[in-house]
Amino acid sequence: MIPLREHGWQSQPWQWHLSHAVRDSETLLTALRLPSSSVDTPFPVLVPWPYLAAMTPGDPDDPLLRQVLPLRDELDVVGGYVTDPLDEQTKAPIKGVLHKYEGRVLVITTAACAIHCRYCFRRHFPYDTFRINRSDWQDIVGYIRSKPDIREVILSGGDPLVANDQLLSWIAHQLASIDHVDTLRLHTRLPVVVPQRVCPELVEWISKTSLKVVVVIHANHANEMTQQVTDAAHRLTRAGATLLNQSVLLKDVNDDADNLSDLSRRLFHAGVLPYYLHLLDPVTGTHHFEVPADDGRDLLTEMSRQLPGYLVPKLVRELPGAGAKESIPLNSK
Numbered sequence: 381m382i383p384l385r386e387h388g389w390q391s392q393p394w395q396w397h398l399s400h401a402v403r404d405s406e407t408l409l410t411a412l413r414l415p416s417s418s419v420d421t422p423f424p425v426l427v428p429w430p431y432l433a434a435m436t437p438g439d440p441d442d443p444l445l446r447q448v449l450p451l452r453d454e455l456d457v458v459g460g461y462v463t464d465p466l467d468e469q470t471k472a473p474i475k476g477v478l479h480k481y482e483g484r485v486l487v488i489t490t491a492a493c494a495i496h497c498r499y500c501f502r503r504h505f506p507y508d509t510f511r512i513n514r515s516d517w518q519d520i521v522g523y524i525r526s527k528p529d530i531r532e533v534i535l536s537g538g539d540p541l542v543a544n545d546q547l548l549s550w551i552a553h554q555l556a557s558i559d560h561v562d563t564l565r566l567h568t569r570l571p572v573v574v575p576q577r578v579c580p581e582l583v584e585w586i587s588k589t590s591l592k593v594v595v596v597i598h599a600n601h602a603n604e605m606t607q608q609v610t611d612a613a614h615r616l617t618r619a620g621a622t623l624l625n626q627s628v629l630l631k632d633v634n635d636d637a638d639n640l641s642d643l644s645r646r647l648f649h650a651g652v653l654p655y656y657l658h659l660l661d662p663v664t665g666t667h668h669f670e671v672p673a674d675d676g677r678d679l680l681t682e683m684s685r686q687l688p689g690y691l692v693p694k695l696v697r698e699l700p701g702a703g704a705k706e707s708i709p710l711n712s713k
C-alpha cells in the first residue's frame with residue numbers, strides 16, 4: 381500500500397491513478413488510520429489516491445469518505461427506490477445514445493469511472509448493453525447528423541474523461557463536421573478526483589476544436605476543491621472551456637448551508653460557476669443519502685442570503701419522462 385502522504389504519487393500521470401486506485405474498504409480505512417469494516421455490495425469500492433488524500437485521517441465522518449465507503453444501509457430495501465429511477469433505458473434510440481431532451485443528446489462514452497460514488501444514479505445501469513466502440517461511433521455520428529435539432533452533444537458515462545485523448549479528439553472532430561452541432565458538453569468528475577487528468581493532451585484538443593466546449597465538473601463538498609483541483613480548472617478555462625458545477629445534495633455530506641456556500645466561493649475562485657444542486661435520485665441502495673426537498677429549499681434560501689445570486693445553484697430534481705429538469709422554487713420568507 382502507498383502511504384497517504386508519500387511524495388511522488390501526486391506527479392504520476394492520470395492513467396497511473398486510474399490503475400492504482402484503492403479497490404477495497406480495508407485499504408481505504410487503513411490509509412485513513414480508521415478501524416476496518418467491510419460491507420459486501422455489488423457496486424465495488426473505487427477511490428483514487430488524490431481524492432483519498434483530501435480526506436482527514438482519523439475522521440470516520442469525513443464528508444469525502446462518506447461518498448465512497450459502502451455502508452450496511454446500502455443493503456436495505458426501501459419502497460420508492462428502484463434500479464432505474466429516471467427510466468433512462470427506454471430513451472435509447474441506438475446503442476450508446478440516450479435522447480431524453482430536445483436539442484441535445486447524451487452519449488454513454490464509457491462504462492468506467494475513476495471513482496465509485498455510493499449515491500450514483502447509474503450504479504445499476506446495464507453498461508454492458510451500452511458499451512460502444514469506434515464502429516458504433518460511426519452510427520452515433522450518423523444518428524446525430526440525421527437530427528437537425530441537435531445542437532449539443534453531451535458525453536457522459538461512466539466518466540467520459542476515462543477515455544483517452546486520441547479517441548476524444550477524434551469524437552470532437554467528427555462532431556465538429558456536423559453543421560447543426562455547435563457545443564460539446566463533458567460531464568465528468570475526473571478533474572475533481574484526479575486533477576492530473578487535465579493533462580497537456582486534453583488541453584490541446586479542447587483548445588483546437590471549433591466546438592464550444594462546456595465541462596460540467598461534479599464537486600459536492602468544499603473540501604474537494606483543493607489547490608490541485610483549482611489549478612486543473614484553470615487549465616481547462618485557459619483552453620477555452622466554460623466550466624460549470626453540479627452537486628448532489630447528500631445527507632451528512634453537504635446538507636449544510638455554510639459548507640455549500642463555501643463550495644460555491646471556492647468554485648468561483650477556480651473559474652467554475654455553480655449550476656445545479658440536485659436532489660438525490662431514488663436509486664436502490666442510496667436512501668441513507670436522501671435530504672427532503674423542503675430541507676433543500678431551506679438550505680438554498682439560506683445560501684441566497686449568504687451569497688450573490690450568481691453563486692447560488694438552482695435546486696433541481698429529475699423526473700422520469702419529463703422534458704427538462706424540474707426547478708424547485710425557494711421559500712419566499
Ligand code: SF4
Binds near residue numbers: 493539
Ligand atoms: S463519477 Fe459519476 S457516473 Fe461515476 S460513480 Fe460517480 S456519480 Fe456515478
